[in-house]
Amino acid sequence: MSALHQLTATELLAAFAREETTSVAATQACLDQIQQHDGRLGAFLRTSPEAALERAAHIDRKRQAGQPLGPLAGVPVAVKDVICVKDEVTTCASKMLEHYRSPFHATVIERLLAADAVLIGKTNMDEFAMGGSTENSAYRAARNPWDEQRTPGGSSGGAAACVAARMAPLSLGSDTGGSIRQPASFCGVVGLKPTYGRVSRWGLVAFASSLDQIGPLARTAQDCALLLEAIAGHDPRDSTSAPQPTPAYTRSVTQPLQGLRLGVVREHFGEGLNAEVESAVREAIAVYQSLGATVTDISLPHSRYGIATYYIIAPSEASSNLARYDGVHFGHRTDEAAMLAELAAERKALEAAGDRRGLDELDTPLVRMYRKTRSEGFGLEVKRRIMLGAYTLSKGYYDQYYVKALKVRRLIRQDFDRAFEQVDLVIGPVAPTPAFRLGEKVNDPLAMYLEDLYTVSANLAGIPGMSLPCGFTASGLPLGLQLQAPAFAEERLLRAAHQFQTATDWHTRAPSL
Amino acid sequence: MSLTREEVKKVSLLARLLLSEDELDAMTAQLGQVLDYVQQLEELNTDGVEPMAHAIDLANVLADDGLEPSLDREAALANAPKRDAECYRVPAVLGE
Numbered sequence: 001m002s003a004l005h006q007l008t009a010t011e012l013l014a015a016f017a018r019e020e021t022t023s024v025a026a027t028q029a030c031l032d033q034i035q036q037h038d039g040r041l042g043a044f045l046r047t048s049p050e051a052a053l054e055r056a057a058h059i060d061r062k063r064q065a066g067q068p069l070g071p072l073a074g075v076p077v078a079v080k081d082v083i084c085v086k087d088e089v090t091t092c093a094s095k096m097l098e099h100y101r102s103p104f105h106a107t108v109i110e111r112l113l114a115a116d117a118v119l120i121g122k123t124n125m126d127e128f129a130m131g132g133s134t135e136n137s138a139y140r141a142a143r144n145p146w147d148e149q150r151t152p153g154g155s156s157g158g159a160a161a162c163v164a165a166r167m168a169p170l171s172l173g174s175d176t177g178g179s180i181r182q183p184a185s186f187c188g189v190v191g192l193k194p195t196y197g198r199v200s201r202w203g204l205v206a207f208a209s210s211l212d213q214i215g216p217l218a219r220t221a222q223d224c225a226l227l228l229e230a231i232a233g234h235d236p237r238d239s240t241s242a243p244q245p246t247p248a249y250t251r252s253v254t255q256p257l258q259g260l261r262l263g264v265v266r267e268h269f270g271e272g273l274n275a276e277v278e279s280a281v282r283e284a285i286a287v288y289q290s291l292g293a294t295v296t297d298i299s300l301p302h303s304r305y306g307i308a309t310y311y312i313i314a315p316s317e318a319s320s321n322l323a324r325y326d327g328v329h330f331g332h333r334t335d336e337a338a339m340l341a342e343l344a345a346e347r348k349a350l351e352a353a354g355d356r357r358g359l360d361e362l363d364t365p366l367v368r369m370y371r372k373t374r375s376e377g378f379g380l381e382v383k384r385r386i387m388l389g390a391y392t393l394s395k396g397y398y399d400q401y402y403v404k405a406l407k408v409r410r411l412i413r414q415d416f417d418r419a420f421e422q423v424d425l426v427i428g429p430v431a432p433t434p435a436f437r438l439g440e441k442v443n444d445p446l447a448m449y450l451e452d453l454y455t456v457s458a459n460l461a462g463i464p465g466m467s468l469p470c471g472f473t474a475s476g477l478p479l480g481l482q483l484q485a486p487a488f489a490e491e492r493l494l495r496a497a498h499q500f501q502t503a504t505d506w507h508t509r510a511p512s513l
Numbered sequence: 514m515s516l517t518r519e520e521v522k523k524v525s526l527l528a529r530l531l532l533s534e535d536e537l538d539a540m541t542a543q544l545g546q547v548l549d550y551v552q553q554l555e556e557l558n559t560d561g562v563e564p565m566a567h568a569i570d571l572a573n574v575l576a577d578d579g580l581e582p583s584l585d586r587e588a589a590l591a592n593a594p595k596r597d598a599e600c601y602r603v604p605a606v607l608g609e
Contacts, residue, residue, distance in 0.1 A: 103588040196568035210567050239574040240567070308551040319528060326529075328601050330592030336604060365604040371531035383530055387521070388544055390528035404554050406564030411557070413565060446546050462568020487569070 004029035006510070009075045009169040009223045016063065016074050023056035023063075023074025027118050030076045034121070034167045037513045042134075042142040043152070043162040045081050045091060047121030052076065056118045070116035071250070072230055077112055078171035080159045081122035082129055083214065084203040085109050092205050093137040094127045096331045096377030106203020107238070108172060108214050108231045115230040120168055123158030127379045128322065129179055129207045131155050132451045135442045136381045143438070144186060145511040146477055150435040153183030159217050160187040164478075164511060170218050170227050174204055176211045177310050178431070178455025181467035184217055185430035185480025188469045190497065190507065191217045192224050195487045196462035197242030199228075200235030208317035209240070211310075211459040219507055221468065221497035225249035228490060244488055253494045260496060262288055263298035263423030268454055274433045280471030280479040281429050287503055288427070288496075296423055300415040303457055305408050310456040311449055312392050312405035319389025322382070327373030334372035343368050384445060413461040420486045425496055429454050430467045430480035458484050466493045469506035478506070515545040 004026045007015065015021045031049050038044050059074045084090045084102035086109075091097045105113070112119065126136035134142040134157025142157040144150040145165040152161040156173030160183035163171050173180040175193035184191025192215045199214045206212065216227035232246040264285060269278060289295060327333035343365060350358040363371065378386070392401035419426060431451055441448040458465035463484055470481035481500070485493045501507050521541045525532045532540060586599060595602040 100592055103584055103591065197571075236576065240569070240571065242569055242571070302557075305554060305557065308554050311547060312551055312554075323529075327594060328603055331594070333594035336595075340604070364606070366606050367526075367529070368531075369604050370529040371526075374529055375531040378530075380536075383532070383536075384540065384543060386528045386530065387524055387540060388547060391516075391520075391524045391544065391548075394524065394527060401551065403564050404559060405551075406566055407559035407562040408554055408557060410562050410565035411559070413568075445543050446550055449547070460568075 005033045005166045007169065008220050009072070009218065009226055010220070012075055012169060013073070022060045023118060024053060024060055026074065027052050027056040027076050027120065030120055030168050033165065037165055038167065040143065040148060041145055041161055041165055042124055042140045043158040043165060043167060044078070044121045045093065045124050045139055045158070046089065048088075048119065052118050052120045059116050059118065062116070070114055071226065072112065073116035075117055075170060076120045076168050077117045077227070078121055078123050078159065078162050078168040079109070079119060080125055080156055080171070080173045082125060082174055082205045083108060083172060084205070085119065085122070090122070090205065092128045093125045093139055094377065094379065094382070095138045096325050098332065100330055102203070104203060107200035107235045109203065111231050117230070123156070123162055123171060125158055126155035127382050128205070128318070129155040129174055129176055130318070130381050130385050132178070132182055132448050133436070133438070133442065134158060134183075135438060136379055138379055141438055144435045145513060146188065147435065150437050150477070151186065153186035153431070153435060155179040156191070156217065157183045160184050160189055160191065163187070163189045163217050163219060165513060166510060170216065170223060172214055172227070172231070173217050174212055174214050175459065176208050177314060177459050178452045180215045180217060181455050181465055181480070181482060182431045182451065184467040186435035186478065188478025188506070188509065189217055189219055190221055190224050190466070190468045191215065192228060192466045192490065192493065193458060193464060194228065194232065194490055195242070195464045197240055198232050198244075198464070198488065198490065200238040200241050202235055202237040206321040208314040209321060210317060211314060213459075221494050221501055222250070222253050224497070225253040225494045242488070247491045249491060249494055252491050253498050255495060256499050257492070257495050258292065260288065260293040260425065261423045262293050262295050262425055262427045263419050264295055265303065265426060265428050266297055266299050267301070267303050268428040272432050272450070272453070273429060276473045277429050277431070277433065277479055281481055284470040284481045284500065285427055287500060291499060291503060298419050298423060298426070300412075300419060300457070302408065302411045302415050306412060306457045306460060307449055307453055309405045309408045309412065309460060310452065311388070312401050313409065313460070315385040315389035316393050316402050317389070319386045319393060322386055325374060325377060326370055332373060332377040334369060334376055336369065339368055339372050340365060381445070409460045412457055416457070416461045416463060416486070424485070424492060426484040428482055430482040431455070434473050434477040434479055454482060463487050464490050464493055466497055468497050468500060470504070471506060516541055516548060
């Protein structure tokens with residue numbers, strides 16, 4: 001048997017059932033791997049070794065006593081630090097929430113605990129999930145395990161890096177415009193963004209509420225099925241949670257699909273697509289053909305407007321959602337005495353200059369408290385998005401930007417509806433490039449936004465999308481293949497992904513750390 | 514169309530942010546760039562298209578009108594930066 005941290009969750013569960021090993025041993029192996037390598041990689045913001053080992057021991061005892069066990073019994077799971085765990089710190093990688101302790105569990109956490117999973121730590125991310133490189137973390141940038149000079153992607157960069165680095169077999173991320181799929185692609189792991197409404201958002205700190213979804217990252221489609229099945233399903237506490245029953249993904253995932261019809265989007269192979277990404281994706285399509293799939297050339301004519309649409313809708317929703325960080329209810333608050341002294345000095349200077357207009361426009365203490373608090377608590381990218389959203393929602397621009405974007409959003413959705421009349425899945429690249437270098441795009445917001453070209457449409461349309469390893473560049477960087485399915489067809493995605501993984505071994509390769 | 518520095522300053526007040534002079538400069542350039550990019554939506558004729566605010570069509574999700582335990586006061590106040598025994602505290606809003 002391989003070292004325990006190298007096993008998938010499915011393999012671990014089998015080993016536990018055969019009593020070949022214990023959850024304590026598996027959890028310790030993951031913690032050792034973190035201890036040894038995460039000082040360099042920065043995949044985790046916090047780990048909880050004692051609590052994890054204690055819980056693992058508890059589950060081992062339950063198993064020994066023959067008590068009923070949940071479907072993830074004893075498996076270590078990492079959680080992106082945007083998902084609330086009761087009484088523990090949840091920071092969203094922001095200074096704003098440095099000391100925030102959630103008074104409740106997110107629904108997905110309740111479900112993980114009910115499934116007897118072992119939570120080993122909270123993973124690094126772009127602040128409030130805004131970014132595509134995990135460089136926007138207020139604490140530290142995460143690094144790609146395949147090349148530490150490069151980013152693991154983002155915003156779920158830590159979630160993907162920890163799975164690639166064999167620090168956890170399973171992890172939970174969130175995806176608003178590609179934040180699970182793009183890092184999965186950059187790190188050579190599997191990531192699934194479920195249909196909007198499939199997984200409860202209760203306890204997921206909101207970024208853009210009509211786009212956010214929690215989803216699994218793992219090394220195999222089978223493990224993704226396991227984790228999705230544990231967390232999915234209707235939740236009355238989330239009014240956008242879908243009432244559809246959760247299929248038994250773990251039972252169906254290994255059944256091959258017959259006569260699979262794949263759609264290759266013409267517009268996805270245009271300008272800007274890296275040549276190595278393109279050839280790996282084309283080879284992956286050929287693999288499916290050799291497995292009996294038919295391939296149809298299709299068009300999503302509005303897909304080229306995806307980024308523009310997304311970068312109006314997502315910041316608009318963000319500016320509204322992040323209004324809650326007011327320095328009053330929770331989170332950071334500016335030093336009040338210093339703020340009041342500063343304001344008094346400004347007033348005095350304006351009075352001395354006889355500047356009546358300046359005096360009229362001077363902030364009240366409450367408004368200045370909000371402004372100082374938020375300016376100290378948020379990083380640059382978060383401020384940019386709040387500003388963008390506040391602008392596109394402001395009087396005079398609302399129709400021109402926000403309503404216009406909502407209309408184009410429907411056109412994007414209709415493109416998919418038409419495509420899925422002809423094909424079962426849409427297949428193509430995840431990101432236009434392999435993992436880029438740290439610092440390469442961080443000062444060029446638009447270049448960073450264009451990384452989301454192939455992923456944002458799924459969020460806008462609300463459909464599920466998946467990234468799976470499909471090759472490497474000549475320099476050894478992993479490449480990802482994206483599959484997209486109609487709403488609520490995760491089962492089809494998982495089966496198709498598993499089928500690919502039985503015919504290829506890209507997903508079994510590990511970075512040398 | 515690009516954004517002026519004055520507009521950015523005005524939006525920073527709407528957004529309850531306080532930007533330094535350098536940040537105002539950077540933000541004016543960067544937001545202008547993004548707004549120029551999103552301008553391409555103008556090419557599309559969207560007359561008669563229903564705006565799509567949500568991905569799934571769920572109408573009238575109602576909850577029973579019943580009493581349920583909710584967060585207790587101490588838990589709700591536990592993360593407050595400034596509080597007393599029962600309230601959040603803010604800077605004086607009225608008077609000097």
